[in-house]
Amino acid sequence: MLANLLTRTLSGFVTLVVVLVIVFFALEALPGDACTAYLERDARDALLAACRERFGLDEPVPARFSSWAMALASGDLGTSILRDRPVGDILWPRFRNTALLAGVAAAMAVPIALVFGTLAALRQDGVFDIAASTVVLVAMTVPEFVIATVLVFIFAIWLQWAPAVVTVSAGAPVGDLIGAIALPAAVLTTTLVAHAMRVHRATVVEYLAFEFVEAARLRGLPKWRIVLFDVLPAALPPTLSVTAVSLAGVLGGVVIIERVFNYPGLGTLALQAILERDLPVLQGAVAVFAVTYVLLAITADLLTELLDPRTRRGTS
Amino acid sequence: MSRTKPAAPLLEAQGLSIAALAGARPIISNVDFVLDNGTAIGIVGESGSGKTTLANALLGNMRQGLQRTHGRVRINGTDIGTLPERALTVLRSQTIGYVPQNAGASLSPTRTIGAQIAEMLDFHGTHDRTAQRRDGLALLETVGLAPAQRFWRRYTHQLSGGQQQRCMIALALTGSPQVLILDEPTSGLDNTTTHNLVTHLRHLRQMRDLAMVCVSHDVRLVRALCDRALVMFHGQLVEDCTSDRLIDAPAHPYTRALVAAIPRRSTARPDMTDRPPTRAAAATSHDGRVTGADHETVLNIARLTVRHPGARSAGCNAMWGTPRAGFSLTDVDLRVQKGAIVGIAGRSGSGKSTLLKAISGMIVPESGTITLDASKPLNGHAGQRPPDAARRVQMIWQNPLRALNPRATVLAALAAPLNFYFGLNGAALRDEATALMSAVQLPEDMMDRYPWQLSGGEAQRVAIARACAAQPSVYLCDEITSALDMRVQAAILSLIGRLVRDAQATFIFVSHDLTVLRAIADHVAIFDEGRLVEQGPVETVLDRPKHTVTRALLAAADLSPSIISEPDTSPWQADARLS
Amino acid sequence: MTYRDTLSGRPWRRAALSLFVGILLWPTDMFVGSTAQAETLRIAHPLGNGGKENVDPIHRNRFYPVTVMLYDGLLRPDEAGRPSPSLATQWESSPDLREWIFILREGVTFHDGSALDSDDVVFSLRRVLSEEIGSPLRSTLAIMAEIEALDDRTVRITLDAPNADFPTMIMHYLFRVVSSEGQDESLDAIYESGVGTGPFKLTTLDAEGTTVLEANPDYWDGAPGVPMVEVIAIPDSEARIQALLAGQLDLVRRVNPQQLALFQNRDGFEVQTFATGDWTSLVMRTDTPPFDDVRVRRALRLLVDREAIVRTVLGEAGGSVSCDTPVWPGDPYHVAQECPPDLEEARRLLAEAGYPDGLDVELHTSGLNALMVEVAQVYQAQAAEAGVRVNVRMAPSDGYWSNVWMQRPFVAAVWSQRPAAQILSEAFLSGANWNDSFWDNEEFDALLAEARATIDFEERKAVYARAQQLIWEDGGSMIAFFPNRVRAYSDTLSGVQPVHDFFLRWHEITKAE
């Protein structure tokens, strides 16, 4: 297990490096740079040249790449081109916020997905199953901002149960954020439940067809007992690991939720950084996303190993 | 066995017929039998004969898509067809214990054996945890899993096949049933384990005065375990006799055919009697090796050493996968004469298959040489060998359905080597394929079928024909009959005999079943832990074994009641695999 | 029991359970966050500069919703939009319109208690010209040749050429007077202290979160009506509206006219509609074929049904039609013009120019601004009737100003309201920095110079009118309308004047419980 973990970490590191290189050159290949983004209508002639000189954008690409890579290797995330602040300072509070959002969403999504996925699987091809599958697909299909708008109009404007947007600063204490997190977390949960439930349903269906279920039934055990004690524990690892991976995927689109709810998270920061061509900030944000992805993938593996005795080794 | 007939028999089937909901053809029809307390009935039949359907019907369970069309099953006089599901549930756990086929898949994968047994005990009314543990441990002891504490906290995957089967039996016994229904209790187990299990089942019967219904394809098992035998053929009982008479004096032609298929020298011989007379003589020499100046050596293996700690076959990225258990060979010397059948035996993991893989070029040995025809070295991976060298060695696999491309017709399967090695096309190819089909005794019109349209035996014949198409010098056979029914196995063995006789082919025949080897091989090599421990002519090795491993293998292969009545004395204890 | 039993047995599970429940309950007692005080005025800002906002009023990244509350200008517009006293109480020019003298108000103090004097004004004006700061205001006020303090309360500005409209230009919303105290005469540094004379003082600056201002009780124009202002960053326009509806904001500066219905059936909100001089233009490069032919560009502007565009795009809020002039009806130099669509004439002109079968053009626009996209689409539909096939292409909004605008031959652009004197020279004078149609008309240039040097208002207006007529006849920009601005706010507010945000008198706003 340790060796496995090590290889995974190593390859995760390689992945991270590849991501950073891709992003560097992608941003480089894009038309425009930090200065054209900054100066807007004034981005011409002397003003533009002066700006480029100030931000070091006049150096050739290879030189900039190597100096950036060297700094990164020594653990320096760099300084935001336009904000003139260390990237770390900008990044961490926002990372914390997005992690909080994702954590709350995952904590809500997994139990819901387990309950409904199991029920759908038990009544395979029944009314509930088809209805649930359809709802889930619709949830995956309707754009998040539409869901978000509907929720805001119902819960924030009509019922006034929750705030419509987050109005606190990125660095605000967690307590202040929690009060406003309900709606964005609900939207994220919807998408996440959709993914997790689909997988969980399929896994339970698969396990229900296994011989041990029939064997237990023929031994006289009631079905609910079999489902609860035999099928669910067996189906849990795949569900959790897929949920972990789809959480990473859903986070890839978190920028829309963050924007609609004005949530001070990492996604909007990354989007802003692309628009401003702020390479250090973008690289920092993308690195955090990539590390999260890798960690979630490793966590998924570890969860599988921990929860499933078949993959747990060296017990005896 | 004396029969004292009570008012109502324990288990009784009367004119039972079961058919598919959609089709008219019955799965089983008009089955009648009576099971009394303490007796054991064996139901013998080949795959597809309806025996598992019958076993399920005895539990009042219809598999999906089936329905009972006639007759009834009575347990202690009650017609279980009329019972509500709840009553059936009680009946199943407290009167009938069911041990399904394939114990490994029938145990919950995520809970310990102890938890599963405790759950059943709880279900049967023992709610106290300590009592559950005490009774459960006792049960495990009963089925021969000792010390029981060691097994209590294990998971299914941590047990060997035999141990899993015992756990299944223990679970079935939690409700103290009067009758145990066992479905193929020994399938997938090797001889040693089968031997131990049968011994224990016999003990169990005596200890608990259990009645048993044992469903199996193995005539020998039924004979060893049961008092009476019912033979099932196309859903009908064609013979009902004592189990001794089953082998000694079968009445029905089908039973006779079944018994005849039990591999033994006398049955497999007739096809091979007209082999060149020199062959048998050639096999023997003073050091037990296959020598003989009058026969050329077709394959010479010298000091072959293979080390594959974490199996990583080419192209298959095992980086994320769990490394398979290491397999290896150490210093193996083997010389194979032209026209000989060399049997390779040994326990699972002893290196039998590794040898074949090294010869065929699926794995590359660490050191040692493999020489074909005394001069041509077989080096490196199959893909790097010259086509002709690759052609001379052909492999046949255990499971023909896995070895045939599902998307290729029989003709296409045969065409692959014909086209690749000999460049045949069109009509010439078809002619050659037709010839091959007749060589393996398959009708020509089968050429356009897909593998899933063939029976197991037919598919294996196609696989053999495909190997023949290459006109190899050496055939490598990896357990090619172990997935087949007995009668099919006999037919395949006789086919191989014909090939040897007609085409002077050479076979290296790996099998865990010594009776098969005894029936077919000229020369036997016994492997243990990657080493060749004993080899020589088949009669010498199997009749006068020198090595303890050979002796143990032989002991396990024998299921005759006289030997089985001894308690567990084989060199490998039930939990030997857990080292 | 072994160690493992303890680990996997019940005690461990119970601990995990209580931990889980604990995590679920933990936030509940934290719901009592910082509840905004009832009398705090909460407004949003769109984070236009992505978090780089600073409180230097003339900087490119000025945090304008905040700077307009922290600082005052020398002059401010009155109800009619004409210059009226703010920090300067009197102003006059020399007869040749080159020297301008401003007299400062007495008794005005900065937030730090120091008194306003002419040095502060000179300091603030000179900063505008700093190359280092690179203020967007620099090109507009580059006409100032010399700035000097004549005494404590008198400032003299000498221009490089006569300009009758200098007071209008100095009234620009960006120009604000900052304190020179402790600035070491360093004209090039960004002004970071936030100390001004305005109605509100800076408490917390957090452009990406919530910026807090408190009332300046000593404000020269009377103490503010609310004790506190929160400026909350909400980049998404829909999110701003929703926050207002949910009661998290008191005022939203800009509402899409089509969203008026949101407020009409709801109690508790006021909607204010007022005219602005903002405009959206479709700009043809007059130096690039086929737009270098005046007949083509005239045809492409003649075919427009401006009333229909206003109806479709602006809806109920409406706006006023423009005949391609950037001078809005609220501007003293506005001249009423008529420009109904004339498809016949357009077709004739096109045929004359060599396009009898119509013309294919590519129009670049961007989601940068919703109006840009909508005007382009409506234009496309109208042009089709005159046989002009417009291919609308969406360009990415980032880099639009550098890669598309003033690069491609036919693009959409948005501008905010500017006084005629300023905008005509900023975007129509040949060779001007932002002359996006690359229009080069000597007659127009001469008219502009003449107007600036004309002392009499009516005469000047007549010259400006001729200049605007020239734009209609020869120019390259299609300007269809000046939209009315819709502002929505909670009905607890009062004193919200119907003027542009830049000139809103924030201190006059009060908030009821």
Next chain:
Amino acid sequence: MSILLHHRARFAAVSSRASVIVPLLRVIWRRPSGAIGLCICAVHALLALLGGFIVPYDPLAQDPTAVLAAPSFAHPFGTDHLGRDVLSRTIVGGQTAMAVTGIAAILAVLWGGSVGILAAMRGGLADEAIMRLVDAVGALPYLLFLLLLAAFVGDSVVALIPALALFYGVAIVRVTRAAALSVYSTDFVQAAIVRGEPVGRVLRQEILPNVLDVILVDGALRWSWMILGFSALSFLGFGVAPPTPDWGLMIAETRHVLAIAPWAALWPCVALATFIVGFNLLIDTAGKLIGVDHEARGQR
């Protein structure tokens, strides 16, 4: 594994005998989810083909007098923010997206499939490198990745095709590689290798026929999600340029009136959702019938 392969082969063989489609459709029709999917897809296919002929209005025609008109007899689905008929726009709103993503999906299947199989067969360093690249794309937030790609290719819908193909092909690489690996380890492939057959021949005759259905099912499902991704791009200002009717663009353009004139965004939403739901139900059912269970692998 092998049994599954045979099951799939059996279905393929059965259906190739008469016509591929008819027997498959017949079986799908018997399953409730398949029947629903089939109906929805049939309606969508009809609308996509006939759309231009049956629209009540010109989808581009603006009516300044009926901006954001509520559903009525004249405009059953109402009008949008420029007074265009929502019904007409919804009917033809899928055409561009379907065509563009259709080509992109084919390209994605082609390159993703070949690279996936090659990675599985070559193994070693090449495989590792490909998987790291695939992982890297997975680790990038997908919206950022699409944004980068879209910003790079500019505003042309045609240029989006290779970008979409590149992005969605990455996932196909993963699926194909997994499928090819499991086929690769079967005995019949080993048999061909042991026969000494060259890699190309093994690939063509043994591996490809057995993974093709997996790739096709996966590609089909991915196509439907690609349409969703395409609409997300439209929302962000890339993809289809206005005034071309496009579901994603229609939803995005009317976001500001979602609470006032919900019909303007509702119908394209319904069209998009029903299409994806229907198509997924159909392909999922078909996939399960032929033994390619997509859901079980938990991929989107």
